[in-house]
Each structure stands twice: as structure tokens, then as C-alpha cells.
Amino acid sequence: MTEPDKNASDAGELDLSGIDLGRVWTGVAAEVWRRHTGPVERIAARLLRSAGLARALLTTPSLLLPWLISTAVVFGVGGLINIAGGQPLVWLLAPGIAAIGIAYAYGPGVDPAWELSCSMPVSQRMVLLVRAVCVFAVNAVIGLAVSTITYAVSLHGARPVNVEAVAVTVAWLLPMTAICALTLAVAVAARSASAGAFAGVLAWAAAVLASGSASGQFTAAVTDSSTYLPYLAVAVAATVAVGYATRRQRGTQ
Amino acid sequence: MNIELTTITRSFGKNRAVDGVSLEVGPGVLGVLGPNGAGKTSLLRMLATVLPPSSGEIRLLDRDPDRTEQRREIRRRLGYLPQNLGYYPAFTVVEFIEYFALLKEVPPARVPQAVATAVERVDLGAKAKARLRTLSGGMLRRVGIAQAIVNHPDLLLLDEPTAGLDPEQRVGFRALLRDLGQAATVVVSTHLVEDVGAACSEVALMDTGHIVFRGTPAELAGRGERHGVGDAPLERGYSAVLQASRQSGVAA
Numbered sequence: 095m096t097e098p099d100k101n102a103s104d105a106g107e108l109d110l111s112g113i114d115l116g117r118v119w120t121g122v123a124a125e126v127w128r129r130h131t132g133p134v135e136r137i138a139a140r141l142l143r144s145a146g147l148a149r150a151l152l153t154t155p156s157l158l159l160p161w162l163i164s165t166a167v168v169f170g171v172g173g174l175i176n177i178a179g180g181q182p183l184v185w186l187l188a189p190g191i192a193a194i195g196i197a198y199a200y201g202p203g204v205d206p207a208w209e210l211s212c213s214m215p216v217s218q219r220m221v222l223l224v225r226a227v228c229v230f231a232v233n234a235v236i237g238l239a240v241s242t243i244t245y246a247v248s249l250h251g252a253r254p255v256n257v258e259a260v261a262v263t264v265a266w267l268l269p270m271t272a273i274c275a276l277t278l279a280v281a282v283a284a285r286s287a288s289a290g291a292f293a294g295v296l297a298w299a300a301a302v303l304a305s306g307s308a309s310g311q312f313t314a315a316v317t318d319s320s321t322y323l324p325y326l327a328v329a330v331a332a333t334v335a336v337g338y339a340t341r342r343q344r345g346t347q
Numbered sequence: 348m349n350i351e352l353t354t355i356t357r358s359f360g361k362n363r364a365v366d367g368v369s370l371e372v373g374p375g376v377l378g379v380l381g382p383n384g385a386g387k388t389s390l391l392r393m394l395a396t397v398l399p400p401s402s403g404e405i406r407l408l409d410r411d412p413d414r415t416e417q418r419r420e421i422r423r424r425l426g427y428l429p430q431n432l433g434y435y436p437a438f439t440v441v442e443f444i445e446y447f448a449l450l451k452e453v454p455p456a457r458v459p460q461a462v463a464t465a466v467e468r469v470d471l472g473a474k475a476k477a478r479l480r481t482l483s484g485g486m487l488r489r490v491g492i493a494q495a496i497v498n499h500p501d502l503l504l505l506d507e508p509t510a511g512l513d514p515e516q517r518v519g520f521r522a523l524l525r526d527l528g529q530a531a532t533v534v535v536s537t538h539l540v541e542d543v544g545a546a547c548s549e550v551a552l553m554d555t556g557h558i559v560f561r562g563t564p565a566e567l568a569g570r571g572e573r574h575g576v577g578d579a580p581l582e583r584g585y586s587a588v589l590q591a592s593r594q595s596g597v598a599a
Contacts, residue, residue, distance in 0.1 A: 116467075124463035127441045127475050139455075146449035153438075153446065206433030210494070212397045214450040215422040 142224065146216040151224050186316060190273065190298045194291045203287060226274060269316060272325040273298045275332035282336050348373050348406075349502050349532035350394065355403030356556075357389050364389040366556030367403070376528035378547035378564075379536045380585060385553040387536040388430050391506050394534060395427040408501055423452050426500035430507050430536075432491040436480035440471055440490055443479060447494040465493040468523060470516075484511035492520070496527065503533045509542055521546035540581040544568075552588050559592035 138148035202208035211218060273294050281290025305314040305321055315321060350372040357365040365386040379387050392398040393405060396412045408424055410417035434443060444465055448458045466475050469489040474482065488511045495503060509517050524546040527533050537543065543550050544564045552560040560567060564581060571583025
């Protein structure tokens with residue numbers, strides 16, 4: 095009688111003595127808690143060769159949504175103004191807005207985990223550069239769309255075709271690069287996003303007013319091809335300044 | 348040695364926060380004690396490669412943090428809990444720890460397991476999916492500790508880790524520290540001498556930017572046997588060493 099009972103017991107119960115239940119639970123928890131990455135993050139991780147950089151790019155709260163909204167609003171409003179009045183005001187607005195966006199995406203005042211982030215192997219400079227490129231890319235896509243819409247509307251409208259509108263992406267990308275780089279340089283050197291944004295907007299306003307008064311055309315800052323070389327020079331100089339300011343320093347801060 | 352400091356100083360304007368500190372630390376738990384403004388946080392920030400020294404040499408994990416690639420390698424093997432842990436309120440506990448695991452370049456395939464292990468070690472499993480903005484100060488501190496240990500660091504730097512923890516959590520945390528210190532170098536900055544007595548194999552006492560004492564907790568307690576002010580032996584040793592160093596005006 096006892097033998098069959100023992101066999102039944104052996105068959106019906108598992109011997110758990112050799113199992114690390116804590117380890118099993120951790121494995122289960124890992125599967126339950128894991129965050130499944132979306133396709134955009136997977137693509138970004140592949141392109142950037144860093145899952146950390148991709149996550150920093152796509153999930154930092156100060157980054158994505160405000161930039162997308164502000165960029166869409168600026169280009170939307172600019173496009174409407176352009177269509178209605180024939181003045182490419184959107185070209186004039188874009189560099190300043192992008193500059194502010196980048197300036198406020200950088201610094202301890204914006205990132206609450208700044209101190210912690212500074213101790214990570216994925217460097218803050220890389221995160222910053224990637225974010226800047228991201229802004230340019232988003233703005234370029236939207237700018238191209240606005241240009242196309244503007245051109246299409248002007249083709250079917252009563253007014254003559256505004257050929258310059260087609261080149262809007264090039265026209266604002268160059269000054270935007272220069273102004274954003276300048277903004278970054280000032281923000282990094284002054285350790286203040288506000289100072290950077292202020293300098294960027296001020297520089298852009300000065301450029302618009304100066305080129306406008308020199309040529310007699312309000313939009314000369316983005317339509318006059320003779321301004322392209324100075325923009326390039328400013329962009330390069332500011333980039334060098336950013337690299338210099340963010341190098342690892344010894345000594346007092 | 349995982350930490351080698353040679354006469355490092357750190358100045359902020361005219362204020363010298365860390366003044367000629369030399370230190371060698373191997374595996375184990377080193378408690379850094381000292382009054383407010385002694386230079387503990389500046390020392391930890393330099394060890395965390397967040398702040399470069401004004402002068403002197405630092406080597407961490409046999410690498411030079413002044414060199415970009417070596418600094419990156421150090422940071423991969425580093426865990427750091429700052430005094431003021433900033434956090435993203437909308438992140439959940441798991442998202443926050445996972446985010447920093449990825450920034451520490453933990454291989455993505457290993458991240459979920461590493462995060463789950465870290466969460467369980469600080470006993471936050473029940474709050475794993477809770478948003479950080481809903482957590483108490485003590486729980487946030489434990490989240491900070493979890494992100495610091497998620498990469499199984501060889502060098503773990505904790506600045507005031509027990510701030511906000513209740514007595515039961517502190518007891519659990521001390522056990523965790525002892526466990527971590529068996530394989531890694533753990534540096535704990537605190538002004539709570541009871542934490543040092545319970546969890547640290549060694550103690551360094553800082554005052555006005557200098558290390559004025561280094562030894563075991565028992566040796567520190569011994570310094571206060573006939574002198575010092577305090578309710579416990581370590582407190583008496585602490586105050587006796589500080590008093591002696593301030594009277595002599597030099598580091599002991």
C-alpha cells in the first residue's frame with residue numbers, strides 16, 4: 095500500500111529544492127516590466143549605433159513633443175502667411191525658433207537628471223549634437239512640405255508663381271544652421287540656455303534688419319545668396335567654439 | 348586599487364573645497380564622514396568623473412579619466428547616486444532605471460534582467476510600474492540606488508544614500524552595501540555615523556577639504572574613548588578627531 099502512494103507522490107509533486115525562486119521571479123519580472131521599443135527607437139538605435147543615445151533622443155521629456163509642436167505651428171502659420179501675403183516670413187521665423195529649441199534642450203536647468211547624465215558613458219555632447227540634427231531634420235521635412243504647398247497654391251492662384259518659395263529649405267537651412275550653432279556656442283560658454291537663446295534671437299534679428307536695410311528688401315536675410323558665405327562662416331566658427339567650450343577642463347569653473 | 352588619488356584639489360573661485368587629498372581604495376565599503384562643507388560631495392563628484400580636479404592626479408579602475416576613451420570605460424563600470432537625484436516625473440521606476448542602464452551601455456538584451464534585479468534589490472518590486480512623481484522621498488532614493496547598481500558597477504559612489512529612508516529601509520540598505528562591497532569598491536558619503544559603523548569596512552573623515560582620519564570604524568571609535576562629544580563611541584571618535592585636527596590646524 096505504501097509503495098504506490100510514494101510513487102504517486104513522486105509523480106504529482108515537483109522537487110523545488112534545487113530551484114532559485116528569487117532568480118525565477120526576477121526573470122518573470124524582467125519580462126513583465128520590460129519596455130518594448132517602438133520602430134522609431136529601433137531605427138534610431140541602429141543609425142546611432144547606441145541604444146542609450148536613441149532612448150535619450152526619443153524619451154527625454156524636454157525634447158520631442160514641444161519641438162514637434164512648435165515647429166509644426168511655426169511652419170503652419172508661416173505657410174499661411176506666405177500664401178496670403180506673398181512674404182516668406184516663415185523663412186525669417188524658422189532660425190530663431192530652432193535656436194530657442196536647441197538652447198532650451200541643453201543644460202542643467204532643463205534636464206533634472208543632469209548631474210547623473212554627466213556620469214554616463216554616452217556623452218552629453220553627443221546627445222546634444224544628435225538632438226540638434228534631429229531638429230534640423232524635422233524642420234527640413236516640414237519646411238519642404240510647406241515649400242511644396244506654397245508652390246502648389248501659388249501655381250493655381252491669381253498671383254504669379256513665387257519661384258523662390260521652392261528653395262525655401264535651402265534658404266532657411268543655412269541661416270538656421272548658423273544661428274543654431276551660434277546659440278549653442280553662447281549657451282555652452284555662458285552655461286545658460288537663456289543666454290544662448292537671447293544671443294541667437296538677437297543675432298538673427300540683427301542679420302534680418304541689417305541685410306534688409308542694405309538691400310531695401312525685408313526678406314534679404316534669407317533670399318540674398320550673398321549672405322550664404324557669412325552664414326557658413328558663423329556656423330563653422332560657432333561649432334569650433336562649442337567644441338572648445340565643451341572640452342574637458344582642468345581648473346576652476 | 349580601484350581609486351588612486353594623488354594630492355587632488357578642487358577650487359570654486361577662491362574657495363578650495365578639496366585640498367590636497369591623496370587616497371588609495373580597493374574593494375570594500377569606505378564611508379566618507381564629515382561636517383557640511385567638508386568637501387565630501389566635491390570629492391565624490393570628482394570620483395564620478397562629473398567634475399575634473401583643479402590639480403592632482405586621479406586614476407579610477409586603473410584608468411585615466413582625463414582620456415576620453417578611458418573615461419568612457421570608467422563610466423561603464425561606475426554607479427553614482429548624486430546628493431540631489433534629479434528625475435523625470437513622468438517616468439515609471441522601471442523606465443527610469445532602464446534609461447540609465449542604456450546610457451551606461453549595458454547590452455540591450457541584458458537590460459530587462461539587470462533592471463529587474465536592481466529593482467528587487469532595493470525592494471521596489473511593488474512600485475515597478477509607478478510613476479516617479481507618485482513616490483515618496485525614501486522611495487525615490489531607492490530608485491536612485493537601483494539605477495546606480497543596475498550595471499553591477501566595480502566602483503559605486505553614493506552621496507547621502509540613506510537620506511529619507513526609514514529605519515527599517517536603512518537596515519536593509521546597510522546589508523545591501525556590505526554585500527556590494529564584497530566585490531566592488533563602494534564609497535559612501537554621509538554624515539550619519541551609525542551608517543558607517545554598521546556597513547563600512549573603512550572610514551575617512553574629511554574637514555575643510557582635507558582627510559583628517561582614515562581607519563576602521565573601530566579605530567575611529569577608539570579615538571573618542573577619553574575625549575569627544577556624543578552618545579555613541581563613533582560619534583565621540585568623530586568629534587574628537589575633528590576637534591584635534593582643528594586645534595592642530597593640519598591634517599592628522
